[in-house]
Amino acid sequence: MIFFKLILTNLLRHRIRSLISIAGIAFSVAAMLTIVTILQGAVGMFSGILSSDSQIIVFERNVSDLFFSNVPASALAEISTWSSVQHADPVLFGVVTSADHPIITCFGITANDARLRKATWLEGSRDNFARSPNDVVLGQRAAEFLSAHLDSTVAIGHGSFHVAGIIQTANGFEDGGVFMPLAAAQDFFHKPGASSVITIKLTDKKFADDFKQRVKEKFPDLIALEDAEFNRSYSQFKILKATAWTVGGCGLILGGLGVANTMIMSVFTRIREIAILRVNGFSNLQIATMIFGESALVSVFGALTGLILGAALLYILKLIPALHGYVDVTVQPLVILVVIVLAFLTGVAGALYPAIYAMRIRAVEALRFE
């Protein structure tokens, strides 16, 4: 108890300094939590697009981005006939612009696509999809920012399209997207007969390995990956995740430097006190534990404050209409755990030099100048 009070006493003795350190860690944790959660949410939503009612994705081997993938119609035609395949849905991704929105994702799909089947149809119906090559179905948010309604005409890219329906989906990307009949999309994006990916649902998941092997043998230019494999290996996801953790980590390092500064000041301003503890039998380990204890307290308080701040920030982001449904801000428990552990380790690392310095204080030198 007294040992803990020795730790706490010094933090309370310099309240402002302690609060600044806690704030440093808190802002770092909040930034890390927000960035990582938003980007992971974005990754999750994009992978959700691909795994909609499917288990396997087939796309062109060695492409860095699925937007550049070309899967020939012949492959789709053959794969669809395999007995292990319940259904194979081609999706062509494209990016277009409209007057006020520089990026709108387009999905070239068939009428049987799971996205249309599973969506809530706010206006129109799935029966009307692809009746005319000029028809498009809009996600709810896309309809809002394009000010479109059923049977209106919208200007997308270099074309004008008839709105055949408006759907609501749980996925932010899809909700802000435009769904075109596959053939129309192939024509619009100058990719005749091709799709970006084929999403596969097998009759039984146990056929997954056989399916992947068969694709490898039959179509050397294509690759088939299960959803989880794709999420792990897709370079864009890797880059996004690495960026998120790096940016967040940099923030945390800054917070750690704040803790280091505080702890160095803490040791320098009480050299005599540490000397007295030594004279009274405190070991190096006990002195170091005291210093690390201080930094650990700062880190824990900072991390908790940062988690609350980060959660509040994510909640506010969720309320912004422009981002509604676009970013999944559900904080994963693993992210919370990693952030807390990183904050703790940063705090401890920040106390490393001060602790070593404190352990080297010679009582006799500190006491000689009374």
Added chain:
Amino acid sequence: MTPPHANPAQPPIVLRAAEVWKSYDDGAITVLKGVDFEAIEGQTVALCGPSGCGKSTLLHLLGGLDEPDRGRVSVNSVELNRHRSRLHLLRYEIGFVFQLHNLIPDLTLEENCLIPTVAAGISRASAQSRLQELTDRTGLTHRLHHRIQKLSGGERQRTALCRSLMNHPRILLADEPTGSLDEATSSTVFDLLLDIAATEGVTLVMATHDRALAARCDRLVEMHDGRIREPHPL
């Protein structure tokens, strides 16, 4: 085992410095110049001498806080450089009292006194019992939960005395323990020191400028220019 040179009729020597030299600033200032000193169990020894004569340095060496450049220091017949652990020495065998009380201002009297017991891992019950005993004797029981800032100079020094004795050390090294107190308080604290040393059988070695107080010790050792001049050794 009794050392071969020991006189069986005389209490054992608990502190010994033999031909001890100590200098600072890479030898520029030589503080101790071949000091020989011994103190026997239960004895009270006053180290007197002008400022800078090496009293504090000798106390620091005897307490294991510093190491001599040359010569040997032993505590309870064990040479300090062979002592299994200086930590053990500071925790259980030697207590220090300084001119400045050196208490932690944000803690209470009780918490300050318990610090050595925390360092040594003494049980809370034993520590509290010892604290009660010492504060009763020093008249501080009513101040137990007061912060150090609220205590008078004399009370602070008595607190420092209590703290130094918490782990039942057999040796007490006091460096000008009454140096910062007025005459009356100084006398009270010194009386306490002698009383506790006598009743607990503690060997007290005290550096002081106060000749009157020094005269009340069993021995008076004069120090001058880093050397000892003792009129009546042991």
